[in-house]
Amino acid sequence: MSIQENIRNAAQATFKNHLEFLSSGQIEKWVDLFDENGILEFPYGPADFPKLVKGKKELYEYMKNFPKHFLVSFENLHFHATESPNLVIAEFTSNGKAISTGKPYNQQYISVVTTDDRGMILKYVDFWNPMVALEAINAPLSNFVNE
Template structure:
């Protein structure tokens, strides 16, 4: 017997996946974070600059890309707002982070807008709109170090 989910239940599931994404990143649970993605899941950075990747594809690549994040950054996410769409599996979220880079001690204060396509409770494509300059400044770098 197949149980059909309502649009609202599908939306709640998709938003729950997104909330878990924030929880796992802020707690450094990268394996659990990776498990939120489909096997061929994509993390897309439309505003990636220079040496920052524009796209990371597949669970193994996602894990390898994020595994060192908790060693470098301590962050907490807050002020989460969802913007419901016609597609209940599409999440549009706006939120902020506060934290620091662990080696430099520099602050990491970021504002994000994320567009996330889920399917059956897993992330298919995560489009991450954020300011790479905030990360560069937090690690003590200069833009010139990352471009050209």
């Protein structure tokens, strides 16, 4: 196996671990997948939603309550071919529910993730529909829409 293939395999394994740790509520292990200065970016977040979370402390604070709000499994994972072995482009879905409401949380994702040669996440850009999450937890959509 070439060095490039090893790097690509490490990047994809990290991504698979990311899904496993989130779905099983292992947030500390999830944070450990990131480089010390790793970035999580949300280009489509609502107005009051953070656009960027940086560093392990912020990542933990941001995600620590995820298991209290959502019970999900991630499915239909497909990796797209990339030129760089450090770049992961993945499409996948979630099948789950919001714990507080019991309402479905079924989401489609596209993720663009850059890793270092060890497979540590440097930057994770998360393309998802925040309205699905807001509807699942009965958040007032008017808080996020300009009138």
